[in-house]
Amino acid sequence: MAKVVFTPNIQRHVALPEAEASGRTVRDVLEAVFADHPQARGYVLDDQSGLRKHMTIFVDGRMIRDRARLTDAVNESSTVFVFQALSGG
């Protein structure tokens, strides 16, 4: 199971504790978390289910490349960090 960690700043709006989720891509893992926390989905993903413009995701220390489809690979021992990008100000 991959570990999924959300920025502390999101917790003010919607509680998203560190979670474990299985899946082969960032999309799989996030959807698994959002199944338990449906209100959180719109805080991370935009209306087209892409990553919000000023959000960023790191998998094992590497920023993901596919922000629209979230196809970057995740393995059982991965850690997925969902953070704000500094570009948002």
Added chain:
Amino acid sequence: MVSDTLLVSTRKGLFTVPRRGRQWEIAAVDFLGDNVTIALTDRRDGSRYAALDHGHFGVKLHRAAGNGWEEIAAPVYPPKPEGYEEHDMWGRPLNWSTARIWALAAGGPDEPGVIWCGTLPGGLFRSADRGQSWDMVRSLWDHPKRKQWMGGGADLPGIHSICVDPRNSKRMWVAVSTGGIWFTEDGGASWNLRGEGMRAEYVPPEQTHDPIAQDVHCLAQCRAAPQRMWVQHHNGIFVSSDEGKTFTEVTHVEPSAFGFPVVVHPREPDTAWFVPEIKDEKRIPREGKLVVIRTRNGGKSFDVLTKGLPQSHAYDVVYRHALALDASGERLAFGSTTGGLWVSDDQGDSWTCVTHTLPPVYAVHFA
């Protein structure tokens, strides 16, 4: 009819400002630190709504519940068809995603629970259940001319004004910056572009009078005489006496015909208020004097209202939703980008400063 409570939406929270005795005081701050773009009190059932822009985390909508607020559904754009590409005026891919809630309006008295919502990048949404769920008005979004809408007040086009006909809830006007005025008489099933007579100096000559090229900053309709509509436009002030089909430019407006908001008296169609700035490339009050202007004769002449307003080194800009008139037509309020909030009990003849230390004010609304 006289309203005793103001909702003030600011860059850093929603302020509730009631009148206590002869004083207006800040009684509550909700969403402190967060960007509140607009708020609405639905007078049919008393519900209050607040739209937030969390930046990183997107646009959210809340409704007052008990002593607090609950997050309700925000408008969500439909999935973009596979392979479909659309670009904004800058050539960048246009994301079908709510970028800002820019207008909230209650439906008619025969449609309890109906709320309309205008957004950037141009989607109009309708809720039939007090914001629990939203449907995009596809007939407008899919209208071939919608792709001619452009950024104006923001990089993206947006719907900022929604006027529901007080005589018939199926009839409605929305105004777009930039994209003119759109009218439906079948509850949003079909739309027509209105606004002949408006003029845009800032486009090539062949488009100057094209209704879709018009940057309407704010559209206001008289409740008792809905055929009368007022427009504060990027290019000046325009008035219509035929439900927005045709407009006449109001000229010789001092100190300026440029500005963002307009409000019209609920029973006197010839009476309207504006807050002028020098002009588009210099958005500050002329000579540092903050004034409100009022016409009582359909735009033939204006009173320049200054009593109680700062008359030196005032650089307040008043955004399109930040001037409000209550249902009685007597009481006005406005807030500014530099954090000032003023109230008048006498149609603008005199003003009282409630505070000048608010965050930048986006919208002022009589609850």
